[in-house]
Amino acid sequence: MDVENKQVKSYKKIVVLGGDGFCGWPTSLYLSNLGHDVVIIDNLSRRNIDNELEAESLTPIQPMGIRLTAWEEVSEKKIGFYNIDIAVEYDELLQIINKEQPNVIVHFAEQRSAPYSMKSPKHKRYTVNNNLNATHNVLCAIVDSGFDIHLVHLGTMGVYGYGTAGMKIPEGYLDIEVQTETGERVEQQILYPTNPGSIYHMTKSQDQLLFHYYNKNDNVRITDLHQGIVWGTNTRETKLDERLINRFDYDGDYGTVLNRFLMQASIGYPITVHGTGGQTRAFIHIQDTVRCIQLAIENPPHREEKVMIFNQMTETHQINDLARLVSEITGGEVAYVSNPRKEAAENDLHVENNLFLSKGLEPVTLDEGLFQEVTDVAKKYKHRADESKIPAKSTWTKEQQPGIPRGLTNK
Numbered sequence: 001m002d003v004e005n006k007q008v009k010s011y012k013k014i015v016v017l018g019g020d021g022f023c024g025w026p027t028s029l030y031l032s033n034l035g036h037d038v039v040i041i042d043n044l045s046r047r048n049i050d051n052e053l054e055a056e057s058l059t060p061i062q063p064m065g066i067r068l069t070a071w072e073e074v075s076e077k078k079i080g081f082y083n084i085d086i087a088v089e090y091d092e093l094l095q096i097i098n099k100e101q102p103n104v105i106v107h108f109a110e111q112r113s114a115p116y117s118m119k120s121p122k123h124k125r126y127t128v129n130n131n132l133n134a135t136h137n138v139l140c141a142i143v144d145s146g147f148d149i150h151l152v153h154l155g156t157m158g159v160y161g162y163g164t165a166g167m168k169i170p171e172g173y174l175d176i177e178v179q180t181e182t183g184e185r186v187e188q189q190i191l192y193p194t195n196p197g198s199i200y201h202m203t204k205s206q207d208q209l210l211f212h213y214y215n216k217n218d219n220v221r222i223t224d225l226h227q228g229i230v231w232g233t234n235t236r237e238t239k240l241d242e243r244l245i246n247r248f249d250y251d252g253d254y255g256t257v258l259n260r261f262l263m264q265a266s267i268g269y270p271i272t273v274h275g276t277g278g279q280t281r282a283f284i285h286i287q288d289t290v291r292c293i294q295l296a297i298e299n300p301p302h303r304e305e306k307v308m309i310f311n312q313m314t315e316t317h318q319i320n321d322l323a324r325l326v327s328e329i330t331g332g333e334v335a336y337v338s339n340p341r342k343e344a345a346e347n348d349l350h351v352e353n354n355l356f357l358s359k360g361l362e363p364v365t366l367d368e369g370l371f372q373e374v375t376d377v378a379k380k381y382k383h384r385a386d387e388s389k390i391p392a393k394s395t396w397t398k399e400q401q402p403g404i405p406r407g408l409t410n411k
Helices: 024-033 045-053 064-075 090-100 121-145 199-218 257-266 286-298 319-330 354-358 368-380
Strands: 013-017 037-041 080-082 104-107 150-156 173-179 185-191 221-227 229-231 271-274 280-285 308-312 315-318 334-337
Touching (some): 013 024, 024 037, 024 104, 024 286, 037 090, 090 121, 104 286, 121 150, 150 199, 150 286, 221 286, 229 257, 229 286, 257 271, 257 319, 280 286, 286 308, 308 354, 315 319, 319 334
Parallel strands (some): 013 104, 037 080, 104 150, 150 221, 229 280, 271 334
Antiparallel strands (some): 173 185, 280 315
């Protein structure tokens, strides 16, 4: 198969941490297809969480060995794989880095669900232990190895919270002016203040401090990508063979909102809007996720530069508007249910994303054809759906009740 017609500045050895996941797998294939030498490190924890929740991906995910063999067959390119837990097995991680000597490490290896992180004290502690140890072990191993490795990390727009104070959220940094005791005014640049809304988002906020320290102390080159909510399922590469198909999470813990809406409508289940539906969120299609990773890799910061932060999103929408749009396209009915999250009933969200646009990103925006693509995937595999797993049952406080639809409304 020919490499996609894109300019690649230089081929690199790239280690993808968490390369078996919803974003990691299509990214690994995309980078391999561009000609990079890709190695995946993953402990397959997301598959184990499927077993715990008894909620499989709507699409049938093949074992890792079959996935890798299928990619080699259709692309004539090989992706390496190591099954280790980077949050625990530091020595093994360092050995792999010393052996592979990557130019770039792409870090997806964190528990990525806010609802899952809020299920119980056990899940809160797991998310903190896994995410913070994984990030710190990677940073420590990069320094320990002595190699000049560019770390590209997938973060979240959720570190900012969802209030904008009447301004566009900048890309990571905020210019401020402080007044000294002598009355002198001094300009400074600080990390934009975080306001995490869950334990998961809190770990991504803590990641920023770890990045800031290792960049300042050890000159580690780091790009932190604050990503919006991902929608869509497949990319050009994952559609090449049924064995390469990407995850489609629809359950209340891992399913992302737009994919959930499209899946619910396709099986005749109410399109469940939490609370008023007045929440505004940032979105990005999975095709743009992999493209943004490429652009980040091709535009690394210099060693003496601060952490580079991109807002990895293409558009913002109110949840109500998305539900209405899906309803109009699919004929599905909308149901308003209690909101399991502790958050404002409504919010505005205005976000800067000029850096990726300046690097050449041509955003994929909400498109009826892409909606239909997701709906077609959902219809094809709807026999695999377990409707009991659709409601969001993880709540932010003990007093809340899970958001289970008890009838349709036309609010």
